[in-house]
Every structure is written in C-alpha cells, then in structure tokens.
Amino acid sequence: MDAMKSMFPSAFEVATPKGAEGWQDLYPYYTHFLPQRRAQDDATFWFCNSQHWPTPFRPFDTVMLDFAIKGLGQYNTRHLLVPPANGVDYRILNGYVYFSPVAVPAEDIEGRVPQFMERAGHYFMNWGDLYAKWKDKVLAKIGELDALNFEVLPEVEPLDVVTGGVGLDSTNQLFDQYDKAIELAYKIWQHHFEFLNLGYAAYLDFFGFMKGQFPSIPDQAIAKMVQGVDSELFRPDDEIKKLARLAVEKGLTAAFDHDSVDAILTALQTSAEGKAWIAQWDAAKDPWFNFTSGNGFYSTDKYWIDHLDIPMGYLKDYIQRVQDGEEIMRPTAKLLAERDRITAEYREMMDDEAQAIFDGKLGLARTVFPYVEDHNFYIEHWALGVFWRKMRQLSKLLKDQGFWENDDDMFFLNRNEVRDVLWDYSAGWAIGVPYRGTAVWPQEIARRRKIYEALAAESPLPALNNPPEVITEPFTIMLWGITSDAIDRWVNAGDDDGALKGMAGSPGVVEGVARVLRSPDQLSELQKGEILVTPVTAPSWAPVFGKIGAAVTDIGGMMSHAAIVCREYGLPAVTGTGNASSRIKTGMRLRVDGNAGTVTILD
Amino acid sequence: MIQTDGTYTLAFPQIGKGDLARVGGKCASLGEMTQAGVAVPPGFAVTTDGYLAMLDKSNLRAEIERHLASVDVEDLDSLDRAAQAIRIRIRSHRMPEAVETAIRTAYASMGADTPVAVRSSATAEDLPDASFAGQQDTYLWVRGADAVVEKVRDCWASLFATRAVAYREKNAIPHIDVNMSVGVQKMVNARAAGVAMTLDPGTGDRTRIVIDASWGLGEMVVSGVVTPDNFSVEKVLMEIIDRKISDKHVEMIGDAERGETVEREVEAPRRTAPCLTDAQVIAVAQLAKRLERLNGCPQDVEWAIDGDLPDGDNLLALQSRPETIWSQKKKAPAASAYATGMMGIVNTLNNPLGGKKKA
Numbered sequence: 001m002d003a004m005k006s007m008f009p010s011a012f013e014v015a016t017p018k019g020a021e022g023w024q025d026l027y028p029y030y031t032h033f034l035p036q037r038r039a040q041d042d043a044t045f046w047f048c049n050s051q052h053w054p055t056p057f058r059p060f061d062t063v064m065l066d067f068a069i070k071g072l073g074q075y076n077t078r079h080l081l082v083p084p085a086n087g088v089d090y091r092i093l094n095g096y097v098y099f100s101p102v103a104v105p106a107e108d109i110e111g112r113v114p115q116f117m118e119r120a121g122h123y124f125m126n127w128g129d130l131y132a133k134w135k136d137k138v139l140a141k142i143g144e145l146d147a148l149n150f151e152v153l154p155e156v157e158p159l160d161v162v163t164g165g166v167g168l169d170s171t172n173q174l175f176d177q178y179d180k181a182i183e184l185a186y187k188i189w190q191h192h193f194e195f196l197n198l199g200y201a202a203y204l205d206f207f208g209f210m211k212g213q214f215p216s217i218p219d220q221a222i223a224k225m226v227q228g229v230d231s232e233l234f235r236p237d238d239e240i241k242k243l244a245r246l247a248v249e250k251g252l253t254a255a256f257d258h259d260s261v262d263a264i265l266t267a268l269q270t271s272a273e274g275k276a277w278i279a280q281w282d283a284a285k286d287p288w289f290n291f292t293s294g295n296g297f298y299s300t301d302k303y304w305i306d307h308l309d310i311p312m313g314y315l316k317d318y319i320q321r322v323q324d325g326e327e328i329m330r331p332t333a334k335l336l337a338e339r340d341r342i343t344a345e346y347r348e349m350m351d352d353e354a355q356a357i358f359d360g361k362l363g364l365a366r367t368v369f370p371y372v373e374d375h376n377f378y379i380e381h382w383a384l385g386v387f388w389r390k391m392r393q394l395s396k397l398l399k400d401q402g403f404w405e406n407d408d409d410m411f412f413l414n415r416n417e418v419r420d421v422l423w424d425y426s427a428g429w430a431i432g433v434p435y436r437g438t439a440v441w442p443q444e445i446a447r448r449r450k451i452y453e454a455l456a457a458e459s460p461l462p463a464l465n466n467p468p469e470v471i472t473e474p475f476t477i478m479l480w481g482i483t484s485d486a487i488d489r490w491v492n493a494g495d496d497d498g499a500l501k502g503m504a505g506s507p508g509v510v511e512g513v514a515r516v517l518r519s520p521d522q523l524s525e526l527q528k529g530e531i532l533v534t535p536v537t538a539p540s541w542a543p544v545f546g547k548i549g550a551a552v553t554d555i556g557g558m559m560s561h562a563a564i565v566c567r568e569y570g571l572p573a574v575t576g577t578g579n580a581s582s583r584i585k586t587g588m589r590l591r592v593d594g595n596a597g598t599v600t601i602l603d
Numbered sequence: 604m605i606q607t608d609g610t611y612t613l614a615f616p617q618i619g620k621g622d623l624a625r626v627g628g629k630c631a632s633l634g635e636m637t638q639a640g641v642a643v644p645p646g647f648a649v650t651t652d653g654y655l656a657m658l659d660k661s662n663l664r665a666e667i668e669r670h671l672a673s674v675d676v677e678d679l680d681s682l683d684r685a686a687q688a689i690r691i692r693i694r695s696h697r698m699p700e701a702v703e704t705a706i707r708t709a710y711a712s713m714g715a716d717t718p719v720a721v722r723s724s725a726t727a728e729d730l731p732d733a734s735f736a737g738q739q740d741t742y743l744w745v746r747g748a749d750a751v752v753e754k755v756r757d758c759w760a761s762l763f764a765t766r767a768v769a770y771r772e773k774n775a776i777p778h779i780d781v782n783m784s785v786g787v788q789k790m791v792n793a794r795a796a797g798v799a800m801t802l803d804p805g806t807g808d809r810t811r812i813v814i815d816a817s818w819g820l821g822e823m824v825v826s827g828v829v830t831p832d833n834f835s836v837e838k839v840l841m842e843i844i845d846r847k848i849s850d851k852h853v854e855m856i857g858d859a860e861r862g863e864t865v866e867r868e869v870e871a872p873r874r875t876a877p878c879l880t881d882a883q884v885i886a887v888a889q890l891a892k893r894l895e896r897l898n899g900c901p902q903d904v905e906w907a908i909d910g911d912l913p914d915g916d917n918l919l920a921l922q923s924r925p926e927t928i929w930s931q932k933k934k935a936p937a938a939s940a941y942a943t944g945m946m947g948i949v950n951t952l953n954n955p956l957g958g959k960k961k962a
Contacts (some may be wrong), residue, residue: 084953109953117945124945205951209941214810216803221840345839349809357941474955507842595842 006428007487008463010042011093019454023095024058026448028066028414031092040429044097046091046464047482051555052297054535055519056095059448060391060411060418063182064297064384065090065097067189073102075193076475080119081112082197083131085473098464099480102471115443123198127367131195134371138191138378145184145386148177150394152401153429166584178394178422182415185387192379197475199368203476206365213354214346220506220567225343226241226365227567229335231373236291236304236381237542239284240311241328242275243336244318250275253323256316261308269448287382293520293541299392303385313524314543319456321546328546387408394418401425402438404445412445412452445549459582463487480555486576495593500577504597507573511602512549514588516581533584537565545569550579550592552599566594605645606712611705613652615646615788625650625871627724627784632923639891639897642919644909646719646788647709649755651726653702654783657759660699663851666692667763667778678764678774685859686768690760696790698752706755707748710787716746722757725865726782740764743820744857744864746789751787758785775864790857791919795878796907797831799891800926802836807929809901811844812836812888818865818869819854821921828866829853836888843884848877860900892924901926 010538011033016023024032030399033041047310057065073087086102104112123130154169161169203226210222247253252274265281268274285305293310295299304311343362347355395410404410405519410418421437428435467487476482486503515530517523524534528547535554542565543550550572566573572594574580580599584590589602605614618626618634626634630648637643655853658664698706710797713719721742742754761767762783771778797816802809815831816825824831829852835845851874858865879887891904905922912919941952 060943073941082952083949095923113949116949120948121945124948201948201952204955205947208951208955209947212941215810216806216844218837218838218840218844221837224840343837346810357943360943360948474952477955507840595844 006355006462006466008467009434011046011091011098011464012038012042014093014464015462017454017458020094020451022447023455025452026056026095026412026414026451027062027092031062031065031090031097033091033093041091042465044089044100044465045467046100047476047480048460048462049090049097049099049480050460051536052295053097054554056297056452057092057097058299058411058452059414060297061297062092063234063415065092067186068192068297071189071193072197072475074190075197080123080198081115082201083109083112083116085475090397090477093464094451094458094460096460099476101476103473123195124202124364124368127195127371131371134191134194134376138188138383141184141188141191142383142386145188145383145390147388148181148184150174150177150390150397152397152502169430171422174422174426175419178419181387181390181394185384187234187385188379188383192375195368195371196263196375198474199372201360202364203243203372206361208345209357209361213350213358217346218386218504218507220504220563221342223563223567224339225346225362226369227339228366228370228373229330229339230331231370232331232377233373234542235377236288236311237314238313239288240543241318243281243284244315244328246277246280247315247319248272248322250277251494253319256319257284260310264312267409276482282337290382290385291377292381292385293523295536296384299388299408301385301388303381303388306389315320317543317547328591335514341437398425401435402414403435404441409441409445412448413441438491459579462578486578499600500552500580500601502574502580502597503537503563504576504594505551505553505573505575506566506571506594508550508570508594509592510550510594511589511591514552514584514586514590515548516584516586518581531590533580533581533590539566542569545571550574550583550590550594552577552590552592554579554581604712605642607647607709608701608705611650611656611659611702612709613648613650614628614709615643618648620650624726624782625652625784626727626786627651627926629722629724629922629953630784630786631724633786633788635897636894636920636923641893641897642916643793644720644788644789644919644921645713648724649702649706649785649787651784653705653755653785654759655694656699656702657693657909661696663692663696664779671768671772671778674768674772676769679769682769682772683765686763686765689763693760693763694756696756698756703752703778706752706787710748710751718744718746718859718862719751720790721745721751721754721758722786722788722789724784724786725762739802741823742805744862755785755787759783777867786818788921791820791907791909791921792857792911793820793907794824794910794917795801795819795883796905796921797824798885799887799904799906801891801895801901801904802928802929803835804927810838811890812838814879814884814887816878816884816889817851817854818873819856821907822862822864823853823855823866825905833948834884834888836884838888838892841885841888841892843881846877846884848875850874851878853903864919879908888919890918894920898923898925901930 003302032475036494038560053065069088076082077086084104086104089097089100089102094244149168151173157169201238206226207222209319210217248258249275252268255264255274258264258267265278268278289311291304292301302310318328347358391410392408396407398404398421399407413421424437471477471482471484510531512531513530514533515526516533517525518535523541523544526544526547529549531550531552533552537551537553545565548571551566553575555576563573563575572592574592574597577599584601591600591602607614607617613622613626615634615637619638620635622634623631623714626648635642649703670689674682674685676682686846693936696852723740740758742757745751762781771781795816796817797814799812799814799823801812803811803813814834814836815824816834817831830849831851832849833847834843836842837844851869853866854869855864887906890906891902894904895902902923903926904920907919907921909917909919919936941947
C-alpha cells in the first residue's frame with residue numbers, strides 16, 4: 001500500500017453532496033472540521049457512528065449528540081478516571097457524526113489506576129443501592145419533564161399580577177420552562193452514563209476470561225450466561241402481547257377489524273368486557289408506551305404513546321397469531337432454565353481454581369447487566385420521549401405565533417436559536433410589534449430543509465483518515481464493534497464474491513428475501529419471513545421479530561441492541577457488516593449465517 | 604428378550620459396572636449404555652467364563668505357556684510362529700458343550716438367522732495405550748449359529764494376534780491375565796455411520812464435539828478408506844459451527860443375499876451430498892454428550908443411523924470408550940493468569956479483547 005495515502009479520505013477532501021452547499025450553517029462551530037485545525041484532525045482516525053445516528057441531524061437534534069458525548073466523556077475523564085480511556089471526540093461531516101476515542105497517554109495510565117480502583121470500586125461495591133438511587137433520580141427528572149408546560153403569552157397580563165404586586169410577566173414562564181427542559185435533558189444524559197461504562201467493563205472482564213478459558217466459545221454463549229430474561233426493555237412488547245391474549249380470551253376480536261385506533265376503542269366501549277380491556281390498555285400506556293420505534297436520538301422519532309396506531313398495529317398482528325394457536329408470550333421460565341444449563345455446563349468444564357474466578361466474574365457481570373439493558377428504557381424511551389413531546393408542544397405554539405409553517409419546523413433551528421426565538425416572541429409581545437422572526441424563519445427553514453434532504457440522500461463514509469495500528473480503546477470495541485478486524489472488512493468490502501462478513505450476532509442459518517429498511521417508519525413494509533436488512537435496529541422493533549426470518553445490520557457489536565434482541569427471539573443475526581444496507585437491495589435472495597457471521601447474496 | 608444362561612452368556616441389559624472382568628471393556632460399555640437407556644443394538648456377551656472353560660477343557664493354558672516360554676521378544680519371527688500356533692490350537696478345538704449351547708440358545712432367541720456383529724471385548728482394553736484395543740477382531744454380518752460359534756472362537760484366537768502378543772511381552776503383561784469376552788450384537792443396517800469425539804481431537808477443545816460420518820457402516824470411516832464428512836458442534840449451545848462435506852466414494856453395507864458385508868461405489872449425487880441432516884448431526888452430538896456425562900470423561904463414540912428404524916429412533920450407539928490422548932494432558936492456560944476483582948476490570952480495560960488482529 002502507498003504509505004502516503006490514507007486508507008480512508010480526509011474530511012477536507014470529501015465533497016459536499018449536490019444541493020447541500022452551506023450545510024455547515026446547520027451545526028455548531030465546534031462540530032466542524034475546521035481548516036485551522038486540519039493537521040490534528042487529519043492525523044486522527046474517525047469512524048462514522050451510524051449505529052446511533054444512522055441519518056443526518058436536523059439542527060436541534062444535535063442537542064442529544066452534545067449531551068450524550070459530554071456525559072460519556074465526563075465519567076471516563078473526570079469522575080472515574082478510567083485508566084486508558086478519556087472521552088470520545090466528535091465532528092459532523094455532511095450531516096453525519098464521526099467519532100474518535102481519546103486515549104490516555106501511555107505514561108499517565110498507571111497513575112490513574114489507584115483513583116479508578118477507589119472510585120469505580122465504590123460503584124461496584126454498592127451497585128444495588130446506587131442503582132436504586134439512580135432510578136429515583138431519573139424518575140424524579142422524568143416527573144419534572146412531564147410537568148413542563150408552555151403557555152401562549154396572554155393578550156393582557158391577568159389582573160392579579162398587577163394587584164398582587166408581582167411585577168413580572170408571563171415571558172418568564174416561557175424561558176423557565178425552556179431552560180428547564182434543556183437542563184433536564186442534559187442531566188438525564190449524565191445519568192445515562194453514570195453506570196454504563198462500568199457495566200460494560202465488568203461484562204468485558206467476564207467475556208475476556210471466558211475467551212481465555214475456551215478460545216472458541218461463541219460470543220452469544222457468553223452473553224446468554226449474563227443476560228436477564230425480565231429486562232424492562234421487553235415490557236412494552238409483553239404488554240401488547242397480554243392485551244392481544246385478553247382480546248382473544250374475552251371474544252373482543254371483532255372490534256379490531258376497524259382500521260383506526262379511535263374506531264376500535266369506540267367499538268370496545270359498547271361492552272363491559274370491552275371497557276375492561278380499555279382500562280388495561282390505558283394502564284399499559286403509562287409508562288410502557290413511552291417507547292420509540294427509533295432510538296430516542298431524533299426529534300422525528302415516533303413514540304407509541306403519541307402514535308397509538310403503532311402499538312395497535314402490532315396488537316392486531318399478535319391477535320392474529322393467538323387466533324392461529326401460536327404461543328406468543330416469551331417462555332421466560334424456559335429461558336432462565338436454559339441460562340442456568342449453559343452456565344453450569346461451561347463451569348463443569350473448568351478446574352476448581354477457574355471455577356472460583358468464573359463465579360466471581362459472572363456474579364459481577366450479572367449484577368451490572370440489568371443496568372446495561374434497562375437504562376435504555378428509562379432514558380432513551382421514557383425520559384427522552386417526554387422531552388421530545390414537550391419540544392413538539394413548543395414548536396406548535398411558536399408555529400401558531402407565525403414563526404414557521406409546519407408543526408415540527410422548530411427542529412430546523414438549533415437549541416440556542418430557539419431561545420433567540422423565545423426572546424423575539426417575548427420582546428415583540430412586550431413592545432407590541434410583529435415578531436421579526438416571522439419574516440426570517442420560514443425561508444431559512446425551507447433552505448435548511450433542502451440541505452437536510454440533500455444530506456440524507458447520501459450514505460456516510462464509514463471512516464476518515466488512517467486507523468491506528470490496532471484499536472485498543474475498550475468502549476469503541478464494546479459499544480460499536482469497531483475492531484481492527486472490522487476495519488479490515490470495511491476496507492475490503494468491495495472486492496469479494498457477494499459474501500458480506502460481519503459479527504456472528506445470533507446463531508442459526510436462514511435463506512430468504514431481503515427487505516432493506518432505512519427508517520423505522522418503513523417497518524410496516526416488512527412481510528412475513530423476510531430478512532430485515534438495515535443500518536441499525538432498536539429494541540422497540542421487537543414486535544416485527546416475530547415476523548422476520550433473520551436480521552442483518554451495518555454496524556453493531558456483540559452487545560448492540562440488534563444482537564441482544566435477536567438472541568432473545570431466536571433469530572439468526574449478522575451485525576456490523578459495514579455496508580449491507582447499501583449493497584443489498586430489497587428483493588434479493590440472501591443466505592444469513594449467524595454462526596459464521598456471513599451474509600451471501602444468492603442472486 | 605435374549606435368553607442367556609447367566610454364566611457363559613449375559614444379555615446387555617444384565618451387564619452392569621461390576622461385570623467388567625467378566626465381559627471386557629466393550630461389552631461392559633454396551634451393557635452400561637443399555638442400562639442407562641441409550642439406544643444400543645440388542646445383543647449379548649459371551650463371558651470370559653466361556654473363554655476360561657475353553658482353556659481348562661483342553662488344557663490349553665499349559666500349551667500356551669509352553670509356546671510362549673521360549674519366545675524372544677526381539678525375534679519377531681519366533682514370536683509370530685508361537686502366536687500363530689496358539690491361534691490354530693484355539694480355533695481347532697471344539698468349544699465346551701455348555702458354552703456352545705449357551706451361545707446357540709442366546710443367538711436363536713434373537714430371531715432366525717439374524718445378522719449379527721461379533722466383536723471381541725478383552726478385559727485389558729482399559730489400558731491407556733488405545734491402539735491395543737484395536738488388536739482384536741470384529742466380524743460383521745455373521746449369520747447362522749454355526750458361523751456365530753466359529754467367529755466367537757476366532758475372537759478368542761485374536762487375543763493371540765502377533766502384535767497383541769508382542770505388546771503384552773513388551774509391557775510385561777502376563778498373557779494369562781488378559782481374558783477375552785465376545786459381544787454378539789444385532790447388525791445395524793447403517794444408512795450412515797461414523798465416530799464422534801466429545802472434544803476437538805485437533806486442539807483438545809472440550810467445548811466441541813467433532814463428528815466424522817460417511818455412508819453405510821462406520822468401518823470405512825474408522826479404517827480411513829473414505830474421507831468422511833466432518834462436523835464440529837458447539838457442545839453447550841448444540842450448534843453446528845463448522846462442516847466439511849467430502850467426496851465419499853465407497854460405502855460398506857450388508858448384502859443379505861451373500862450374507863456378508865460388501866464395499867460398493869457410491870453413486871454420483873450421493874457422493875458429495877451430506878450424509879447427515881443438520882438434525883441428525885445434532886442428534887449424534889447429543890448422544891455423544893450424553894455418553895460423556897454417563898462416563899464422566901471425554902468419549903470416543905461409534906454410532907450408526909439404522910435405515911430400518913423410523914426417524915427419531917434410528918440413531919444407535921455402537922461403542923463408547925474414553926478419549927485417551929487429550930484427556931491425559933494438563934490443560935492451559937492456568938486460571939491464576941487472570942486477575943480478579945477490580946484488578947481484573949483494570950486489566951480488561953487496559954488490554955481489551957478484539958484489540959489485537961486475528962491471525
């Protein structure tokens with residue numbers, strides 16, 4: 001290979017997609033590859049995090065990126081002093097985000113060990129108590145988010161503001177509520193990372209031990225020993241299944257022949273049994289329908305609770321399956337027995353000394369794992385779902401004031417511009433003049449929307465510049481499945497015989513027809529038995545896993561959501577293929593080998 | 604029910620762990636498997652009492668000692684001459700009547716002229732040198748009581764195969780301490796057969812079950828005449844991890860008309876087709892795993908799929924013996940190489956798995 005030439009292009013040589021000129025205006029300066037820092041940025045390896053952000057950002061949505069990355073970094077760098085790893089630096093290029101983990105200089109690693117042992121040790125020793133407290137803290141913040149309310153400024157301040165000598169007006173409420181929403185999202189993201197990397201570290205420690213004992217042990221065997229069967233992530237799907245069974249048991253299925261949710265509920269209202277069913281449905285909604293078919297990182301994510309047609313669609317599928325005599329509930333007792341069997345059988349193959357170490361490491365991995373799974377429901381699904389609902393409320397309010405044309409246009413402004421709009425609104429209201437933004441934002445939003453669409457029409461590059469000799473950053477490997485081998489696969493992606501290589505995410509071999517989905521909105525296109533091919537899946541796609549034959553993703557490590565859910569549902573999965581969703585087209589016949597981690601295009 | 608006299612013959616269900624000295628390793632294993640409910644072709648053992656009665660009846664014991672007394676271990680020719688003389692003596696003697704009657708009665712109770720395999724089962728087979736076990740003979744597709752009696756005698760004689768005698772001389776094992784039992788077992792009409800090891804013989808990896816399988820009887824696999832299909836199964840998850848399908852050009856099958864086994868060419872499409880379905884691979888692996896548990900150590904299992912039996916009931920165990928090569932090695936790496944507690948976490952973060960490129 002030419003020593004001077006990089007394996008991946010420089011960010012400064014990547015062309016702007018046609019029609020996306022000026023895209024830089026959509027994102028804050030600190031996310032840009034700046035010419036002033038070209039030397040450093042070109043000397044750094046960046047990989048596209050399309051696992052968490054598979055589509056470009058609308059300007060407001062970078063709020064999640066900022067807070068998530070800052071939260072991830074602070075625990076590694078400032079709270080716990082993870083010996084080899086600081087945070088993850090990030091840039092936006094053509095609307096997609098690129099990550100680069102920041103290693104601790106080799107000479108400083110040893111010095112951080114005692115502090116890490118003390119600080120992380122405290123968390124491991126007190127995991128149960130701290131996790132209980134964590135839930136209280138997060139639930140309290142969700143409660144605060146829920147209580148937020150944005151009110152239109154009144155024509156005239158109420159009389160009691162005057163008679164009570166308040167001396168302040170209604171604009172304060174707007175600023176308070178907005179600032180509080182942003183602050184709560186910021187804090188929620190800090191809590192998201194409070195335990196996460198420790199959880200991954202404990203899991204990795206057990207994982208490495210098992211690989212040392214049994215070099216050929218499949219990754220999924222290790223995961224199966226640790227994973228729980230009662231994760232809260234499965235609850236929304238379980239609730240839908242229970243409702244489906246109830247509808248069949250009580251003979252209510254005719255009502256579900258109606259198309260709309262309203263018509264179905266109206267039909268159910270006519271009987272006592274139907275009313276009882278509705279009561280169950282309402283009870284399930286809070287909190288379990290705070291569940292997104294995306295990943296919570298986008299303003300466009302659809303949450304079940306705001307789009308009841310989504311869970312209702314799944315419910316209808318389940319009713320059909322119950323009527324066909326299928327057992328739809330997850331066999332939790334069987335799954336637990338299986339977990340115990342697997343654990344016992346590997347343990348038996350070790351000598352006494354190894355068994356003692358196994359017990360310790362497995363015990364810790366199992367202690368931390370519920371957090372690794374469940375935090376996702378509390379943060380991404382529940383808390384962020386409430387946050388986005390409140391932000392949509394605000395966007396609608398400002399639209400009604402003439403700032404823009406569509407309900408959700410606010411998300412084409414960044415979070416600081418939104419605060420400027422609130423000022424514009426407040427000042428114009430106080431002065432008694434038209435809001436200046438009403439003449440500015442509709443055109444600007446139209447311009448930004450065009451740019452956004454041009455960005456979204458292009459797939460991102462997997463990486464920029466030269467990868468390091470070896471990838472050693474532990475969280476990059478764990479969270480994103482970015483290993484030296486994975487990079488080799490990306491580089492060699494074009495030049496083989498129709499076989500794509502990825503990670504053996506979940507065992508089994510299946511042949512079938514591909515359905516390529518780029519967005520959760522397309523989920524309804526899936527036909528029974530098809531192979532789902534997508535950049536990344538979310539756990540909330542669970543209801544479609546009863547329908548599909550296998551799953552293939554572009555990105556994702558052994559603990560990626562796709563791998564976890566596929567193992568749970570007994571489906572073959574190949575994750576981290578790099579580019580399956582662009583190389584495979586809907587309708588192609590595929591052979592997915594979840595044991596070997598390969599996908600073959602058969603025609 | 605196979606009718607046995609309880610002295611010279613024992614049916615497999617009558618044989619337990621304590622009978623090793625009377626029935627030898629192979630028949631004891633068949634008996635134990637039968638008692639544990641493992642599907643094994645039915646049959647019986649001609650006990651070592653039968654062999655000893657034969658020795659006593661004709662005063663053969665003294666004759667054997669006389670033949671071997673003058674043998675020089677280093678002189679292969681003299682050793683071969685002595686061994687051959689003993690074999691001829693054993694074959695030419697009439698069997699004690701009580702022994703022969705017991706064999707004929709037991710065989711008759713298996714059905715008229717049932718094809719059987721007659722296998723020797725020596726009492727010293729548990730010696731660590733596995734190659735010794737292979738010194739004794741196996742006769743396939745034997746039919747008729749006369750033939751069975753003759754093959755029993757041949758098995759007895761095979762105890763004095765030249766290499767077996769040499770082995771005992773070399774290892775100072777008294778010849779008279781090794782006794783011979785003989786197993787008479789219903790012949791399997793094998794559609795496919797082979798061996799399964801409950802560890803990877805290449806690496807000693809105990810999480811794997813490795814299966815060699817080919818069409819027809821397993822003898823072609825054991826003798827290495829065909830390159831068998833090879834399957835590697837993960838032992839705990841019971842998943843097929845690896846498979847190599849080979850060109851299996853010949854198979855050995857029973858020829859009912861000629862009353863013997865014959866080798867024949869495998870026709871084109873079947874040669875390169877897998878000889879086991881995935882479900883059958885898993886069934887063989889389950890069987891091997893069960894036998895490993897039953898015996899408490901890694902096993903080397905011979906098995907066959909019987910073409911006359913219905914799916915689900917057609918997998919039979921023919922033999923199970925301890926794996927001897929890897930089981931005697933100390934396995935690495937030492938567990939003490941792993942840090943525990945917080946140091947384990949620190950080491951894991953500093954040296955994450957996947958950081959190194961695969962070779």
